[in-house]
Amino acid sequence: MLRLTNKNNTTMSEDFQEAWEDLMGIPADPPAMRELCENCRRPKPVCWCAYLPASPLITKCRLVILQHPAEEKRCLRTVPMLSLGLAPGFCLIFKGKKFPHNRHSGLEEIMTAPNSVLLYPSPQSVNLAELPKLPSGGFDSYNLFLLDGTWPQAKAIYHSSPLLHSMRQVKLLSTGTSEYVIRTQPTEGCLSTLETAALALTILEDREDIREILLKPLKALCDFQLDHGAVTHQSKEFLIKTKTYPKLIGKRLNRLLNGVSPNLEELDTDDPAQDQSNF
Numbered sequence: 012m013l014r015l016t017n018k019n020n021t022t023m024s025e026d027f028q029e030a031w032e033d034l035m036g037i038p039a040d041p042p043a044m045r046e047l048c049e050n051c052r053r054p055k056p057v058c059w060c061a062y063l064p065a066s067p068l069i070t071k072c073r074l075v076i077l078q079h080p081a082e083e084k085r086c087l088r089t090v091p092m093l094s095l096g097l098a099p100g101f102c103l104i105f106k107g108k109k110f111p112h113n114r115h116s117g118l119e120e121i122m123t124a125p126n127s128v129l130l131y132p133s134p135q136s137v138n139l140a141e142l143p144k145l146p147s148g149g150f151d152s153y154n155l156f157l158l159d160g161t162w163p164q165a166k167a168i169y170h171s172s173p174l175l176h177s178m179r180q181v182k183l184l185s186t187g188t189s190e191y192v193i194r195t196q197p198t199e200g201c202l203s204t205l206e207t208a209a210l211a212l213t214i215l216e217d218r219e220d221i222r223e224i225l226l227k228p229l230k231a232l233c234d235f236q237l238d239h240g241a242v243t244h245q246s247k248e249f250l251i252k253t254k255t256y257p258k259l260i261g262k263r264l265n266r267l268l269n270g271v272s273p274n275l276e277e278l279d280t281d282d283p284a285q286d287q288s289n290f
C-alpha cells in the first residue's frame with residue numbers, strides 16, 4: 012500500500028493519510044447528473060425520440076457517413092437523428108480522419124462501387140438533381156457519401172483520403188438558409204448533416220415526405236431550445252455583413268464576403284495570422 016512521507020521521510024499523520032485515501036477513492040469520472048434516454052443518449056428532458064417516425068424510414072438510397080471524431084463530441088449533433096430515423100442498414104457511419112482505414116470493414120468496397128457518389132463541393136462535382144434517378148449498371152439506387160464535421164474538418168478528411176477524390180462527386184444547389192438555428196453556421200446556405208442528407212434523399216428519390224419526416228426531431232429540438240432561452244444564431248456571414256459579428260476577421264475573408272475578387276489576395280501583405288478565422 013502507498014505510504015506518504017514528508018521531506019524528512021517520516022510517516023505523515025494518520026488523519027492526513029486517511030483524508031488522502033478518501034481523495035484517492037473519488038472516481039475520475041463524476042457520476043452522471045441527469046438520466047439519459049437509452050435511444051438517443053440525450054438527457055431525458057431534451058430527448059427528441061418522440062419526434063422520430065413511428066417506423067424508421069426505408070429509402071432506396073443508402074447513406075454512408077464519414078464522421079470526423081470531433082463531431083461525435085459536440086453537444087448538438089444531427090447524425091443520431093438520421094441513423095435512428097432510417098431503418099437499420101440505411102445509414103452506415105464510419106469514424107476517422109482518413110478513409111478507408113483497416114478498421115473500416117467493407118468500406119473500401121462501397122467507396123469503389125459504381126453506384127457510390129460523394130456529396131462534396133469540389134470543382135468537378137455536378138448538381139445532385141441532375142444525377143439519373145437510377146444509376147446505370149443494374150443497381151437499384153445510390154450509396155450517398157457525406158462527410159460529417161465542420162467545414163475545415165470535412166476538407167481535411169477529403170484531402171487525406173485519396174480514394175474520395177476518384178469518387179463521382181455531387182453538390183446541392185440553392186439550399187436556402189439552415190433551419191438548424193442553434194449552432195452557428197459558417198455561411199448562409201450551410202446545412203447540418205441531417206438537413207443535407209434529408210434534402211439529398213428527397214431530391215434523389217423525388218419524395219418530399221423524406222425531408223419532412225427526417226427533420227421533425229431537429230425542428231422539435233430547435234423549438235425546445237428557443238423556448239428555453241437559446242439565442243437564434245445567425246450565420247457568421249450574416250453577422251459579418253451586418254457588422255454584428257463580434258470577432259475581428261481577416262481582411263481576406265472580409266473581402267471575400269464583400270464580393271471582392273480573390274485574385275487581390277496576392278497583393279495582401281498583411282500578417283497571415285490575421286486570417287485565422289473559423290470560416
Ligand SMILES: [Zn+2]
Pocket residue numbers: 048049050051052053058059060061
Ligand atoms: Zn431519446
